[in-house]
Amino acid sequence: MPMNVISVSNVSVRYQSAEVVSDVSFDVAVGDYLGVVGPNGSGKTTLIRALFGLIPCTKGTISLFGQRLNEFHEWHQIGYLPQKMVSFNPYFPATVREIVAMGLLGRKRFPKHMDRNDGAAIAKVLELLDIGKIKEARIGELSGGQLQRALLARAMVAEPQILVLDEPTTALDPEAREKFLAVLQELNRTSGVTVVLVTHDIMGIGRYASKLLYLDRKLIFHGGFDAFCASAEVTNYFGEFAQHVICHRH
Amino acid sequence: MHLFDVFHYQFIQRALLAGCFIGVLCSTLGVFLVLRRLSLIGDGLAHVTFGSIAVGLLLRVEPLYAAIPLVMLSSLGILRLVDKAKIYGDTAIGIVSSLGVATGIILVSVSGGFNVDLFSYLFGSILSISRAEVVTSVVLSLLVILLLALFYHDLVAIAFDEDCAKIAGIQTRRLNAILILLTALTVVLAMKVVGIMLVSALLILPASAALQVAGGFKRSLLMAAAFAVFSVVSGIWVSFLANVPTGGTIILVNFLIFLAALGWGAKSVVTRQAFQEGQAGRAAM
Numbered sequence: 001m002p003m004n005v006i007s008v009s010n011v012s013v014r015y016q017s018a019e020v021v022s023d024v025s026f027d028v029a030v031g032d033y034l035g036v037v038g039p040n041g042s043g044k045t046t047l048i049r050a051l052f053g054l055i056p057c058t059k060g061t062i063s064l065f066g067q068r069l070n071e072f073h074e075w076h077q078i079g080y081l082p083q084k085m086v087s088f089n090p091y092f093p094a095t096v097r098e099i100v101a102m103g104l105l106g107r108k109r110f111p112k113h114m115d116r117n118d119g120a121a122i123a124k125v126l127e128l129l130d131i132g133k134i135k136e137a138r139i140g141e142l143s144g145g146q147l148q149r150a151l152l153a154r155a156m157v158a159e160p161q162i163l164v165l166d167e168p169t170t171a172l173d174p175e176a177r178e179k180f181l182a183v184l185q186e187l188n189r190t191s192g193v194t195v196v197l198v199t200h201d202i203m204g205i206g207r208y209a210s211k212l213l214y215l216d217r218k219l220i221f222h223g224g225f226d227a228f229c230a231s232a233e234v235t236n237y238f239g240e241f242a243q244h245v246i247c248h249r250h
Numbered sequence: 251m252h253l254f255d256v257f258h259y260q261f262i263q264r265a266l267l268a269g270c271f272i273g274v275l276c277s278t279l280g281v282f283l284v285l286r287r288l289s290l291i292g293d294g295l296a297h298v299t300f301g302s303i304a305v306g307l308l309l310r311v312e313p314l315y316a317a318i319p320l321v322m323l324s325s326l327g328i329l330r331l332v333d334k335a336k337i338y339g340d341t342a343i344g345i346v347s348s349l350g351v352a353t354g355i356i357l358v359s360v361s362g363g364f365n366v367d368l369f370s371y372l373f374g375s376i377l378s379i380s381r382a383e384v385v386t387s388v389v390l391s392l393l394v395i396l397l398l399a400l401f402y403h404d405l406v407a408i409a410f411d412e413d414c415a416k417i418a419g420i421q422t423r424r425l426n427a428i429l430i431l432l433t434a435l436t437v438v439l440a441m442k443v444v445g446i447m448l449v450s451a452l453l454i455l456p457a458s459a460a461l462q463v464a465g466g467f468k469r470s471l472l473m474a475a476a477f478a479v480f481s482v483v484s485g486i487w488v489s490f491l492a493n494v495p496t497g498g499t500i501i502l503v504n505f506l507i508f509l510a511a512l513g514w515g516a517k518s519v520v521t522r523q524a525f526q527e528g529q530a531g532r533a534a535m
Binding site: 049052054073075076078080089091092093094095098099101102103105106108110111112113114136138 | 403464
């Protein structure tokens with residue numbers, strides 16, 4: 001049985017008086033490609049932020065690679081691409097190469113410095129994502145798609161075992177979006193990288209993800225796509241017609 | 251007297267030495283503060299410095315040595331307020347800074363009113379800097395620059411994206427505390443150069459000018475340091491020749507550099523955009 005890299009058990013998150021994530025439990029096994037879907041305000045981003053301790057849970061436990069969150073230190077195993085950076089500054093004086101290099105800090109010890117191997121790792125990921133030509137460009141000069149790929153490169157450069165991406169394709173045109181998702185799929189299939197992808201696109205996610213997690217403050221469904229189409233809970237939630245439309249599109 | 255003879259005076263040499271070190275310190279730290287939208291923390295801590303100087307004068311302790319621990323403690327107070335009282339950083343800075351000024355006013359009043367010493371701290375008096383103050387300034391500046399160098403990569407990552415820095419395992423809380431403590435120390439040191447009233451300008455202006463024109467992060471730090479050193483040297487020189495206050499002159503030179511950088515930055519953006527559009531056009535053909 002594959003090892004669980006993420007285990008979420010009875011987790012609730014509360015903002016002031018409102019419970020935005022309620023009693024959610026699920027596991028992500030190594031090599032999974034999990035699509036996290038749900039309507040606006042369903043708690044997807046909150047759940048992802050809670051996974052990494054960016055928001056405290058009011059209840060429940062989270063484990064990464066079998067270790068409780070507060071005991072986990074192997075952060076270089078995880079690559080994270082946020083939905084939008086809380087304080088993104090387009091005038092930040094950093095080049096694409098400098099931004100990507102930040103992804104390597106998790107595996108370095110004090111005093112941290114970059115060496116030749118880091119340069120090779122950065123060059124490799126820039127080439128993989130086809131942004132080698134803009135490595136010396138300032139981030140403020142990039143298009144939405146280029147910026148997203150630069151941030152993905154930062155998440156990938158340390159060759160993490162898990163990639164968690166929160167709505168990474170919202171700023172991309174359809175062509176760039178397809179290319180981006182193809183890269184993710186390739187990483188998942190050939191390198192065995194576990195992918196957790198938060199998206200609104202319930203119609204399209206089944207083409208990529210091996211599992212689906214539907215969230216609407218509480219967990220509506222977690223499992224494979226065939227099970228999603230056969231699930232009575234999903235029928236109750238969406239109605240038979242909507243469930244048929246979603247499943248038929250795949 | 252030849253125009254450059256001023257540099258032969260020992261008190262000018264002392265002022266240049268301390269001023270350049272503190273200028274480098276302020277400008278490099280300023281880049282981090284400006285990017286983290288913490289520019290006004292310098293202003294807030296300068297107000298606290300006013301209160302701390304008054305404490306020093308009242309207790310007959312060397313004001314610099316009284317100010318260093320008090321301002322550092324206050325800077326930690328700002329962090330704690332943001333953490334515990336769930337208020338924004340600018341509100342916490344406002345609260346602590348007004349407490350500093352209020353304490354200063356009361357202590358000045360209790361001690362019998364303003365005196366010449368307090369004015370020298372308010373408006374700076376780098377030309378009267380003593381040998382001991384030069385040594386303290388240089389040593390502490392080197393210490394702060396060393397710490398900035400040691401934590402450089404982590405500080406840049408936090409300035410760019412604090413959440414991702416946390417997930418990369420960077421101790422963001424500890425580094426925020428270090429950054430704010432270094433700022434407190436820097437504000438106290440810079441007080442002698444430009445005075446309490448203008449300390450934040452020395453943190454903000456060279457950094458803002460460099461951010462207009464520099465490409466990468468390291469280049470921004472180097473340019474900010476170069477602008478600060480140029481402003482200190484030319485400010486001391488011009489103020490001595492024109493017999494005007496040195497602190498104010500240094501800041502005015504910084505402002506002129508900022509204006510020039512603003513113009514140069516706008517021109518560079520237009521050139522870069524034209525170049526990129528040209529490249530995109532050629533690629534499309």
